[in-house]
Amino acid sequence: xxxxxxxxxLARPIAxxxxxxxxxxxxxxxxxxxxxxxxxxxxxxxxxxxxxxGVITHIWMTSHSGHLDRLDQLIxxxxxxxxxxxxxxxPLGDFFACxxxxxxIVNSLPVQVSESGAxxxxxxxxxxxxxxxxxxxxxxxxxTGLYWMVDYMTYDELPEDTPYFCARxxxxxxxxxxxxYRFLDARGRGHYVGAVLSTTLCQDGWFGEGDDFFYIDGxxxxxxxxxGTEDYFNDAWGYRERTTPFFGQTLWEGYEAGDRGCMYRWHxxxxxxxxxxxxxxxxxxxxxxxxxxxxxxxxPDFFSSVAFWYQIGQxxxxxxxxxxxxxxxxxxxxxxxxxxxDAKAPEGAPSPVxxxxxxxxxxxxxxxxxxxxxxxxxxxxxxxxxAARLTAITSYDYGIWxxxxxxxxxxxxxxxxxxxxxxxxxxxxxxxxxxxxxxxTFRCAGANPSSRAGAAGPGYFLGVxxxxxxxxxxxxxxxxxxxxxxxxxxxxREIASAVAGFRQARGEAPESLQALVDGGFLGERYLLDENExxxxxxxxxxxxxxxxVGPDGVAGTEDDWTQAF
Numbered sequence: 103x104x105x106x107x108x109x110x111x112l113a114r115p116i117a118x119x120x121x122x123x124x125x126x127x128x129x130x131x132x133x134x135x136x137x138x139x140x141x142x143x144x145x146x147x148x149x150x151x152x153x154x155x156g157v158i159t160h161i162w163m164t165s166h167s168g169h170l171d172r173l174d175q176l177i178x179x180x181x182x183x184x185x186x187x188x189x190x191x192x193p194l195g196d197f198f199a200c201x202x203x204x205x206x207i208v209n210s211l212p213v214q215v216s217e218s219g220a221x222x223x224x225x226x227x228x229x230x231x232x233x234x235x236x237x238x239x240x241x242x243x244x245x246t247g248l249y250w251m252v253d254y255m256t257y258d259e260l261p262e263d264t265p266y267f268c269a270r271x272x273x274x275x276x277x278x279x280x281x282x283y284r285f286l287d288a289r290g291r292g293h294y295v296g297a298v299l300s301t302t303l304c305q306d307g308w309f310g311e312g313d314d315f316f317y318i319d320g321x322x323x324x325x326x327x328x329x330g331t332e333d334y335f336n337d338a339w340g341y342r343e344r345t346t347p348f349f350g351q352t353l354w355e356g357y358e359a360g361d362r363g364c365m366y367r368w369h370x371x372x373x374x375x376x377x378x379x380x381x382x383x384x385x386x387x388x389x390x391x392x393x394x395x396x397x398x399x400x401x402p403d404f405f406s407s408v409a410f411w412y413q414i415g416q417x418x419x420x421x422x423x424x425x426x427x428x429x430x431x432x433x434x435x436x437x438x439x440x441x442x443x444d445a446k447a448p449e450g451a452p453s454p455v456x457x458x459x460x461x462x463x464x465x466x467x468x469x470x471x472x473x474x475x476x477x478x479x480x481x482x483x484x485x486x487x488x489a490a491r492l493t494a495i496t497s498y499d500y501g502i503w504x505x506x507x508x509x510x511x512x513x514x515x516x517x518x519x520x521x522x523x524x525x526x527x528x529x530x531x532x533x534x535x536x537x538x539x540x541x542x543t544f545r546c547a548g549a550n551p552s553s554r555a556g557a558a559g560p561g562y563f564l565g566v567x568x569x570x571x572x573x574x575x576x577x578x579x580x581x582x583x584x585x586x587x588x589x590x591x592x593x594x595r596e597i598a599s600a601v602a603g604f605r606q607a608r609g610e611a612p613e614s615l616q617a618l619v620d621g622g623f624l625g626e627r628y629l630l631d632e633n634e635x636x637x638x639x640x641x642x643x644x645x646x647x648x649x650x651v652g653p654d655g656v657a658g659t660e661d662d663w664t665q666a667f
Contacts, residue, residue, distance in 0.1 A: 117257060118156075118157075118255040118256060118257045119255065119256045119257075120253065120254075120255055121152070121156070121253070121254050121255070121256055122251065122252065122253050122254070123149055123150045123152065123251075123252050124137070124250065124251040124252070125137050125138055125139050125248070125249050125250045125251070137249060138247045138248065138249050139247070139248045139249075139250065140245060140246075140247055140248075141176075141237060141238075141239040141245060141246055141247070141248055142239065142245040143239060143241055143242055143243050143244055143245050144239065144240070144241070144242050145238070145239055145245075146236050146237075146238045146239075147236065147237045147238075147239075147248065148234065148235070148236045149234075149235040149236070149237075149250065149252065151232055151233075151234055152229070152232060152233040152234075152235075152252070152254055153231070153232050153256070154183075154229045154230055154231050154232060154233065154256060154257075154260070155228075155229070155230050155231070155256065155257045155258070155259055155260040156228070156229055156233065156254045156255055156256040156257065156260075157226055157227060157228045157229070157254060157255050157257075157260075158225075158226070158227035158228075158229075158233060158252060158253070158254045158267075159224065159226060159253050159254060159255055160222070160223070160224055160251075160252070160253040160254075161221075161222070161223050161225075161250075161251075161252050161253075162220065162221065162222050162250070162251045162252075163194065163221045163237075163248060163249065163250045163251075164218075164219050164220045164221060164248075164249050165194070165219070165246055165247060165248045165249070166246050166247045167203075167241075167246040168195070168205045168219030168221075169205075169219065171202070171203045171204045171205070172203045172241065172246075173193065173194050173195030173198075173200055173203045173204070173205065173219075173221075174193040174194070174195050174196065174202070174203035174426065174429065174430065175193075175203070175239060175240050175241040175244075175246070175426050176193065176194040176195075176237055176238065176239055176240070176246070176248070177191065177192070177193055177194065177237070177238040177240055177423060178190060178191070178192055178193075178194050178197050178235070178236075178237055179191050179235070179236045179237075179238070180227070180233065180234070180235050180267075181233070181234040181235075181236075182229045182230075182232075182233060182266045182416070183229055183230050183231045183232055183416075184231060184232055185416050187416070187417075187419045187420070188420075189266050189267065189268045189269075189416065189417050190267065190268060190269045190270075191269070191270055191271060191420060191422070191423060192269050192270065192271040192408045192423070193271060193423070193429065194221070194237070195221075196271060196298055196300065196406065196407075196408045197223075197269060197298075197408055198213055198215050198221040198222075198223060199213055199215065199298045199350075199352055199364065199366040200215055200221070200352065200364070201298065201299075201300025201352070201353060201362070201363075201364030201406065202300055202302075202353065202362050202364065202431075203430070204353065204364075205217070205218070205219040206352035206353050206364060207345060207352065208345055208350070208352055208366070209345045209346070209347075209350075210345060210346065210347050210348065210349075210350065210366065210368060211224070211347040211348060211368065211370060212224050212225050212368055212370065213225075213366070213368075215352075225267055225410075226267070227266075227267040228260055228264045228265070228266070228267070229266070230260055230262070230264065233254070235252065237250075240425060240426035241426055242426075242427075263414050264414075265291075265292050265293075265412035265413050265414045266412065266413060266414075266415070266416065266417070267410075267412055268288070268292075268410070268411050268412065268413060268417050269408055269409065269410045269411075270286070270408065270409055270417075270420050271406070271407070271408050271423050271429075272284065272285075272406070272407060272409075273404075273405065273406035273407070273424065273429055274404070274405050274406075275404045275405075275406075275431060275432070276304055276402035276403060276404055276575045277386035277401070277402060277403055277404070277405050279400055279402060280400075282312075282315065282383035282384060282385050282386070283312075283383065283384050283385070283386050283405050283407075284381070284382070284383050285297050285299075285382040285383065285384065285407050285409045286380060286381065286382040286409035286411065287379075287380075287381045287382075288376075288379065288380050288381075288411060288413060288417060288418070289378070289379045289417075289418055290378075290379070290413045290414060290415055290417070290418075291376065291377050291378070291413060291414045291415075292375070292376060292380075292411055292412045292413030292414060293369075293373040293374060293375040293376065293411065293412055293413075294316075294369060294373065294374040294376070294380055294382060294409070294410075294411045295368065295369045295370065295373050295410045295411055295412060296366065296367055296368040296369050296370075296409075296410045297366070297367055297382070297407055297408065297409050297410065298364065298365070298366045298407060298408045299331075299335070299363075299364070299365050299366075299384075299405065299406075299407045300353075300362070300363070300364045300405070300406045300407070301362065301363045301364075301403055301404065301405055302360065302361070302362050302403065302404035302431045302572070303357070303358065303359055303360065303361045303362075303363075303403050304359055304401070304402050304403045304404060304489075304574050304575055304577070305359050305390070305391075305401065305402075305403075305532070305574065305577040305578070306357060306358050306359055306390075306391035306532065307357060307388060307389045307390050307391035307392075307393065307396075307401075308340065308357055308388045308389045308393070309331070309363075309386070309388040309401055309403050310330060310331030310332045310340070310341070310388055311330055311331065311385070311387045311388045311389065311397075311398050312330070312331045312384050312385030312386050312387040312388070313327060313328040313329060313330060313331075313334075313384070313385050314326075314327075314328035314331070314334040314382070314383070314384045315327055315328070315382070315383045315384070315385075316374055316380065316381075316382055317379075317380070317381040317382075317383070318374070318376050318379075318380055319376055319377055319378040319379055319380075320378060320379055324383075326374065328384075331384060331385075331388075334367060334384065335349055335350075335351065335365040335366070335367045336348075336349040336367065337349075337351065337365075340357075341354040341363060341365070342354060347368075347370075348367070348368045348370055348371065349365075349366060349367045349368065350365065350366055351363065351364070351365045352364045352365070352366065356529075357391065358489070358529060358531065358532070359489040359531075359532040359572075359574055360489025360490070360491060360529070360532070360572050361529075368410075380411070382409065385400075386400060386401055386402075386403055386405060387399060387400050387401060388401050388403075389592075390577075390578070390579070390580065392592070392627060393589070393592040394585075394589050394590075394592045394593045394596070394627065394628075394632055395580060395585070395589065395632075396578070396579065396580030396585070396589065397580075397588040397589050397591070397592055398588055399578050399580055400578060401578055402575040402576070402577075402578065404431050406429065431572060432572065432573055433570050433571065433572050434483065434488075434570065434571045434572070434573070435568050435569075435570050436480050436481070436482075436568060436569045436570070436571070437463060437567075437568055438464060438465045438478060438480070438493075438566040438567055438568055438569060439456045439463050439464065439465050440480065440481070441478070441479045441480055441481070442454060442455075442456055442465055442478075444479045445465070445476060445477060445478050445479070446476070446477040447467065447469075447474070447475075447476050448471070448474060448475060451469065451470075451471060451474060452467065452468045452469070452470075454466060454467040454476060454478075454564075455467075455468075457565070459495060459523065459565075462567055463567070464495055464565050464566060464567040465478065465564075465565065465566045465567075466495075466563070466564070466565050467544075467563065467564040467565075468563055469501065469546060469562045469563055469564055470555070470562060471546065471562065472501075472546055472548055472549065472560075472562055473545075473546055474545075474546040474562060475543065475544065475545050475546070476543070476544045476564065477541055477542070477543050477544075478541065478542045478543075478544065478566065479539055479540070479541050479542075480539075480540055480541075480542065480569050481538060481539055481540075482535045482536070482537055482538065482540055482571065483537065484537045485534075485535065485536045485537045486534070486535065486573050486574075487532065487533070487534050487535075487573070487574045487576075487577075488532065488533060488534075488535055488571040488572060488573060488574060489531075489532050489571070489572040489574055490507070490512075490529075490530035490531060490532070490533055490535075490569065490570070490571055491527050491528065491529060491530060491569070491570040491571075491572075492505065492513075492527070492528040492530055492542070492566065492568075492569055492570070493525060493526075493527055493528075493566070493567040493568040493569075493570060494516070494518055494525065494526055494527075494528055494564075494565060494566050494567065495518065495523065495524070495525055495526075495565030495566070495567060496518045496519065496520035496523065496524045496525065496526050496565075497518070497519075497520060497522075497523040497524075497561075497563070497565065498519065498520070498521060498522070498523075498552075498553065498554060498561065499553060499554060499555040499561030499563050500518035500519050500520075500553065500561055500562075500563045500564065500565065501518060501519070501546050501547075501548065501549045501550075501553065501560075501561060501562035501563060501564065502515055502516065502517045502518070502519075502546070502547045502548050502549060502550060503515075503516045503518065503544050503545065503546060503547060503564065504516070504544075504545040504547050505528065505530065505542060505543070505544055505545075506542070506543040506545070507530065507533065507540065507541075507542060507543075508540055508541055509541075509543070512530045512531055512533075513528055513529065513530055513531075514547075515547050516528050517550050518564065518565070519549070519550035519552060519553040519561075521552070525567065527570075532574060535571070542566075542569070544564055544566075546562050546564075548560075548562075549561055549562055582633050582634060583633060585632040585633050586632070586661075589632035590631075590632050590663065592632075593628065593631065593632050594648075594665055594667075596624065596628055597615070597618075597624065597628055597646075597648060597667055598667050600618045600623040600624040600628070601618070601623075601646050601667040603623050604617075604618060604621060604623050607621075608621075610644070611641055611644055611645055611646045611667070612641065612646055613640075613641045614639045614640065614641070614646075615628065615629050615637060615639040615646075615648065616629065616639075631650040632650075633652075633661075635650060635651055635652070637649065637650055638650075638651075642666070645666040645667060646666070646667045647664065647665075647666045647667075648664070648665055648666075648667065649662070649663070649664040649665075650662060650663050650664075
């Protein structure tokens with residue numbers, strides 16, 4: 103039997119001629135090292151035309167925009183065989199599974215990205231006559247540098263029915279209520295090979311209960327039906343950051359409004375063929391927080407995606423991508439130093455000053471008091487509901503801080519120590535803010551044991567760069583009286599877990615739900631049923647028996663339930 107694995111293939115003769123285009127400095131190709139292309143603001147850079155028949159086998163790029171979390175300001179477009187419309191059109195980072203413009207680590211078979219922002223892919227991209235690649239800098243005010251290298255093979259001929267590689271970006275900010283989110287709608291013959299999905303949560307809770315659906319060749323009922331968003335991306339019970347040859351989550355920040363995620367799934371071993379058309383959708387459904395208040399509800403989160411497929415013949419025109427400002431979630435960044443003249447430090451303490459780190463202005467306070475307090479005002483442009491974040495500096499001489507917003511505690515014991523100087527985002531929760539002035543108060547809560555400020559002992563310093571606000575759509579609600587067995591399963595699951603823990607600790611079932619709450623095994627929310635009616639409970643025959651009277655508070659309805667734990 104003739105071996106067919108990748109390594110065995112290297113031991114056989116290889117047809118074709120290896121070629122490359124790159125940003126190597128010209129004409130000093132052997133005596134120069136300025137191997138970068140400068141792309142001014144708003145400009146399009148076109149790489150040298152590749153003539154075929156040929157197959158692109160390797161693309162490597164890196165850009166200064168990656169160091170600023172702006173990989174999405176660049177748009178990658180690829181045109182096959184003289185076509186006027188691109189078959190590949192996506193923000194540079196998203197194409198390489200790096201959502202939100204960030205440098206993310208990817209270790210997959212067709213795509214790899216290093217921590218430093220080296221973008222590499224090995225997707226095979228055949229063309230019969232020519233391949234034209236452009237990179238557009240959509241940032242209207244700032245240029246950037248791009249290093250690039252494209253390897254390809256040329257051949258005497260390729261079959262006329264050789265499929266083209268295609269990739270297209272789309273987004274919904276927020277997802278449209280009443281319809282599923284669409285990865286891809288393509289006409290022709292080909293096979294689907296994967297997707298990248300980037301998300302921003304617009305309310306607390308788990309976003310990923312949505313099933314994926316593949317409608318093949320015009321069918322009305324999808325023949326491929328999934329079981330959940332994390333299941334499609336080959337995870338389970340939520341997400342955690344990981345990267346594997348065919349699937350992974352390159353970013354996962356959590357379950358609060360404003361948290362972001364990015365995930366990829368390559369159908370390299372399980373491509374989905376179609377002969378006439380394919381439509382790939384996914385529901386944008388998830389849970390409220392806690393899930394007992396709403397489970398499997400349609401959510402208004404922000405989705406953006408890139409779909410990857412091959413097809414015979416040119417793909418239909420896609421309609422382009424939104425401008426850079428519109429394809430980023432609408433975070434409002436308020437410079438912390440904008441009101442530094444109005445900052446208030448204790449009498450006799452040093453005043454905060456404006457400093458530059460990596461060309462980024464920040465408020466720096468050389469606080470030496472383990473109980474020091476700094477008030478920093480800022481202005482909100484318009485009233486609304488926001489997810490709030492604080493961009494803070496971390497360093498070897500920085501302290502631990504409690505944070506208040508307008509006198510209300512919003513973050514506790516934020517440790518800004520790190521061995522090397524860097525930055526971090528502090529979650530401040532979702533909040534209603536009126537237009538006008540607000541005040542952040544920082545109260546020193548001590549120092550990390552490793553924090554040092556030279557010979558002066560522990561460091562209590564503070565550095566704040568920006569307050570970031572994401573305007574949020576109206577959160578979904580599951581009204582009282584509409585909650586049913588879906589929400590009840592979460593309620594009873596939490597009670598069952600608490601009873602099991604109580605038994606393990608005390609050797610018997612609790613006398614009541616209140617005993618679970620008093621013992622710290624259960625939150626007070628679980629003294630009520632899914633419709634917020636008081637639950638009755640008692641110990642009977644060695645078990646905790648819990649009863650609900652139903653959503654209207656009147657016993658004898660069909661929604662009554664009793665369960666023993």
